[in-house]
């Protein structure tokens with residue numbers, strides 16, 4: 014199964030006076046995970062609901078494998094969706110929640126039981142959960158039920174709206190891995206919504222960065238990270254210093270972006286620009302240490318590997334040199350900011 | 351501490367209930383067994399009530415009307431309650447709830463008279479039709495509000511989820527809306543059944559000769575006929591019947607209560 018390709022073409026949607034989508038064109042390739050990444054209110058859920066058939070776009074089309082699905086109602090799309098608030102059926106047991114999609118398809122008896130069991134195994138919920146009420150489960154267990162319920166109908170497309178929001182770091186990491194494992198084994202085209210860039214990089218084959226109802230940039234995580242299209246993408250996807258172009262060493266006006274990790278602490282040669290400054294803040298992050306250095310009253314952030322930080326013996330108030338290569342400075346010709 | 355203040359706060363209602371509700375009812379029980387003329391206690395009134403076909407017919411007829419009122423109010427208000435609870439929000443929701451309940455801000459006698467003149471205008475005289483219209487109209491909020499309250503507990507998005515899972519309109523009614531509606535249906539039906547069974551004003555004003563239901567019957571017995579014994583016995587038989595039918599209904603639907 015190659016997976017169904019989902020294509021949005023110039024999709025517009027407004028709620029009364031609020032324009033939620035302003036012409037989204039995007040292809041979610043078959044069998045891959047496409048991440049919609051963007052801040053709150055940029056239209057991610059709206060786009061997902063349009064893919065599910067729960068909302069009709071005001072303008073534009075949605076294609077599944079080239080077939081126009083714009084007017085196909087949700088119940089005939091074979092789309093599995095996990096909502097932002099999960100929306101489990103509180104009046105049903107775990108088993109019945111998952112069985113729902115099969116029951117309405119007329120699947121009964123042993124086959125029903127086998128398929129529910131298979132998918133609950135897949136998400137790691139054993140028999141002891143079957144008769145539990147969903148309201149008595151932990152957050153992570155509820156996410157698993159929601160995922161199983163969407164998967165049991167063997168959907169053409171899986172739509173996940175921040176499925177791991179509100180989970181603590183460890184559980185989130187574990188479930189992220191599982192989502193990837195399940196998606197790989199089933200090869201379902203998946204659209205995954207998040208506003209967390211680390212989550213986006215962890216699951217995304219393709220990342221679509223959204224803003225104010227637009228898709229600003231599409232690419233693999235690496236493409237988007239290394240070649241952000243504009244300052245917005247640069248600062249939203251990965252962290253970057255936004256600097257005055259001349260200060261950064263370029264011979265032009267405007268603003269440029271410089272990734273935190275591309276600023277080198279006390280460089281020996283091999284850089285094009287060097288400044289002196291004072292360390293004003295140190296945040297220990299584990300593998301990396303984040304430093305804030307004041308250079309002529311501009312503050313620069315840099316990310317230094319912990320070993321390097323220890324080797325250099327830097328502390329608050331230390332005078333340091335910072336430098337970077339011009340090739341690491343991202344300039345932008347145009348671009349909304 | 352909270353418990354103690356609660357006891358004090360609850361006390362007035364308990365006292366009022368004891369004095370105003372339970373005491374008259376106990377008096378009613380007393381009257382139903384006490385023959386004032388002969389000055390003895392007896393079960394004759396009860397025997398009379400449950401063997402006299404005239405009374406039985408009136409009870410049966412009233413029960414039919416009450417059940418019909420329950421079914422009609424249920425059929426009329428369920429779609430409205432579903433719409434208000436699931437598809438309206440914010441100001442629209444409040445507006446709809448107000449629209450469907452404002453008629454009941456007006457005194458019930460006034461309302462019945464108004465309805466009577468209205469029905470006359472369109473050529474409907476006292477009789478079964480007028481009686482049913484009056485009953486249904488009067489009891490709509492007692493069905494609508496409990497229904498709305500139970501349907502409003504349907505969490506957001508679960509209907510959307512059901513649709514993505516392939517549920518058509520029928521599935522959504524059968525698997526989501528009805529299960530959620532059951533407690534509201536039980537509460538609403540109880541209220542409407544009890545009140546319409548013994549309703550006095552509507553049958554008297556709008557029923558004409560068909561309006562001789564238990565309400566007017568008890569009224570006639572006690573106040574016009576000065577027959578306290580039979581009136582009281584009849585009232586108690588009806589109360590027992592009502593309580594019994596409600597207990598049975600709740601038993602039947604216990605597993606459905608979410």
Ligand SMILES: Nc1ncnc2c1ncn2[C@@H]1O[C@H](COP(=O)(O)OP(=O)(O)OP(=O)(O)O)[C@@H](O)[C@H]1O
Nearest residue numbers: 028031032033052053054055056057058059060208
């Ligand atoms: N039912 C609605 N009625 C009116 N406006 C809405 C409705 N749903 C969404 N909006 C508005 O549309 C815009 C996009 O909303 P949407 O839910 O798609 O954002 P989102 O990217 O999913 O945000 P979040 O990350 O907070 O979930 C927002 O400005 C929101 O306020």
Ligand SMILES: [Mg+2]
Nearest residue numbers: 057058059097
């Ligand atoms: Mg959202």
